[in-house]
Amino acid sequence: MTTLTPSGSAADTPPTGTGSAAGHRGTLGHRLRARSRHRRAGRPRWESPAFWTLLAATAVLYLYGLGASGYANSFYSAAAQAGGVSWKAFLFGSLDAGNAITVDKPPAALWPMALSVRLFGLGSWQILVPQALLGVASVGLLYSAVRRRTGPASALLAGALLALTPVAALMFRFNNPDALLCLLMVAALWCLGRAVEDARTKWLVLAGACFGAGFLAKALQAWLILPVAALVYLVCGPTGLRRRIGQLLCGGLTTVVSAGWWVALVELWPASSRPYIGGSQENSFLELTFGYNGFGRLTGDETGSVGGGRGPGGAGGGMWGRTGPGRLFGDTIGGQIGWLLPAALLLLVVGLILTRRAARTDALRAAFLLWGGSLLITGATFSLMSGIFHEYYTVALAPYLAAVVAMGSAALWRERGRFRWSAVLAATVAGTAVWSFVLLGRATDWLPWLRWTVPAVGVVAACGLLAANVLPRTAGVAVAALALLAAVAGPVAFTLSTVNTPHTGSIVTAGPAVSRGGPPGVPGGGNKGRPGPGQGAGPGQGGARGTPGAGNGGSQGVGAQRGMPPSPGGGAQGPGRREGAGGPGGGMGGLLNGSEVSAKAEALLRKNAASYTWAAAATGSQNAAGYQLATGLPVMAVGGFNGTDPYPTLAQFKKYVAQGRIHYFVAGSQGGPGGGRGTSSSISSWVTENYTEVKAGDTTFYDLTQPKRTATG
Secondary structure: OEEEOOOOOEEEOOOOHHHHHHHHHHHHHHHHHHHHHHHHOOOOOOHHHHHHHHHHHHHHHHHOOHHHHOOOOHHHHHHHHHHHHOHHHHHHOEOOOOOOEEOOOOOHHHHHHHHHHHHHOOOHHHHHHHHHHHHHHHHHHHHHHHHHHHOHHHHHHHHHHHHOOHHHHHHOOOOOOHHHHHHHHHHHHHHHHHHHHHOOHHHHHHHHHHHHHHHHHHHHHHHOOHHHHHHHHHHHOOOOHHHHHHHHHHHHHHHHHHHHHHHHHHHHOOHHHOOEOOOOOOOOHHHHHHHHHHHHHHHOOOEOEOOOOOOOOOOOOOOOOOOOOOHHHOHHHHHHHHHHHHHHHHHHHHHHHHOOOOOOOOHHHHHHHHHHHHHHHHHHHHHHOOOOOOHHHHHHHHHHHHHHHHHHHHHHHHOOOOHHHHHHHHHHHHHHHHHHHHHHHHOOOOOHHHHHHHHHHHHHHHHHHHOOOOOOHHHHHHHHHHHHHHHHHHHHHHHHHHHOOOOOOOOOOOOOOOOOOOOOOOOOOOOOOOOOOOOOOOOOOOEOOOOOOOOOOOOOOOOEOOOOOOOOOOOOOOOOOOOOOOOEOOHHHHHOOOOOOOHHHHHHHHOOHHHOOEEEEEEOHHHHHHHHHHHOOOEEEEOOOOOOOOOOOHHHHHHHHHOOOEEEEEEOOOOOOOOOOOOHHHHHHHHHHHEEEEEEOOEEEEEEEEEOOOOOO
16 A cells, blocks of 8 residues: 655555554644645745744843843732642632732732742742743734734734833733733634634634633633624624524633633632632622722722722822823823824724625624724723723733734725825824824933934825835835834834833833823823832822822832822832831831841741741731742731731631731831721731730831730730
8 A cells, every 4th residue: 555755756554553553644744744835825935934033022022131120019929929839829819828818819810920930939030931921922823813814914013013012011021910811812802713714613612711711810801802702703703693692602601611610619618718818808709800800990989999989080080090082192001002092093994994895704804893892992991990090901902902003004005006095094104103202202301302203204104105006116115114113113112111121019100201191181181200210109109009190110119008099299119129117017018019028037037937827927918928029938918908808807816826827927007008997907906015026127026926924815
């Protein structure tokens, strides 16, 4: 018996035994190679090198100087450290390996970091490299999605735009949950795009799994674009309506199962043997999901935050700034994501006009609807939500914006032979350059030459685009390159500034320092003179999660508490961490980033640590995180993130102390970050009255194994 080799020549193969199996493998290999050749057929020779160059350049960009940010957000780094040594902490997302309390998010975003810590040990690179790799994967997946619609050139543009978006470069080099969420949303839309091509149910099921995993990364934010995804497939799916509905139900069921298994586990697990659900008031993940992390973000009624329940800020302004259509264009937010936002909105309209006569199942129009609809619904939510809102949230918009701009630009370029469309393309480039001039002007005295160069180049490129249909090919390519340069010079400069600056704390922003206050009529105006690169935010200028007025640029610390409006006159805080001082409760260590721990304090906590469940307790998660990261030992965060969670109660804390499970209590300002709310204040007072002070360097501890003689019990 003979088969054909890959070269097409006949080759003898034995009819039985191992030779037959080898012949089968050869036939399979032949089929796989044939498929590979088929996929490569018609592709330009430059595509593969360009794609791998894009990924390599993105990796270099996101990995360059990564260790300078240290543990970045100590809150999540401490949880990753805990998950790296305790599988129970890994499962629940506990802040410490003693499993006292969890972070106030689902745990999936912690899992890559915790696995890295488990495999390679605790360190800055071990925490942050997984985040950078998520960014590289997002760029590659977006490339694939756009390539299937508009070809490799626009796919390269989409990937590059995502990689070079300032807020994306920030968050893929940081350890907040947004990096994993971004990748999963790109993956979900990639699957939806495939489903529109061939109507296979497996793509809907995979998309549902991505949405479910996204929920486990950042709760309900992952489901913002679910209505868009379902509606687009319902309208554009290339199969019968009844089958489309059935497929969507399968995808929806997959979403519920892939997210619900963990929720059910937490809700059904006996509360006495699992950690307290951080951020909730009733030890319930469902309460956290639909309250503080859910509808509370929309209405501003965020029970559980320091400023919770204060109601919406409204269009007239509030704790989180003025809401409305101009929010994404104002002050620092514009510099994070807004560079190409006006162009994306225009190109979305153009794309839908150009595909208006296409068949119902047209894949390109469906792509515009998928990516453009996701951009609109996410942008509208961010613009109108009255609750906690921070600039870095806008990374969720980056892949949608990049896809729409790339696909819309490609569609207009193909139509450049008709003057009206070349005019639209020219106007888009010129308008983007002028808008970059405005955004660059907000970074006072930063690269003034760039601010004036961008619009000049943009005008020249726009004039060239008006004549693009009559220019020789080489000249046309040069004009296109000049237009691209004018459009991306501003965000690229902001991105490079971001990459060259360490970022620490709970709130960070991309780019250099900017003046708070946009052009007339744009919401979000405010004070000028924000902290610049290398600075953080003090109590009056920035804040922990949920604190308006976050410090901009540089290595930003955390100022006020979650949900606490800014105090006047706060000073700037440098990139480092500091020791708490004063009475018990966490103090500024709990307000800023994780506390800096001296060698003497570390030695004290390590003494006989194996005899205790928690080497220490401290009010506020950031305060506890610094000691935990310095020692690798479990440190209980009394009151959760800022001391306002009702865990542990005073009775529970007394029980832990009586059982000999906590060695020290870390001193800080009386009442802690929670400002006396929750149970942290009563615990602090009880500790002060009943236990002996111990000094370690400049830090004060209370030894919970050494009662005062005058202890009241």
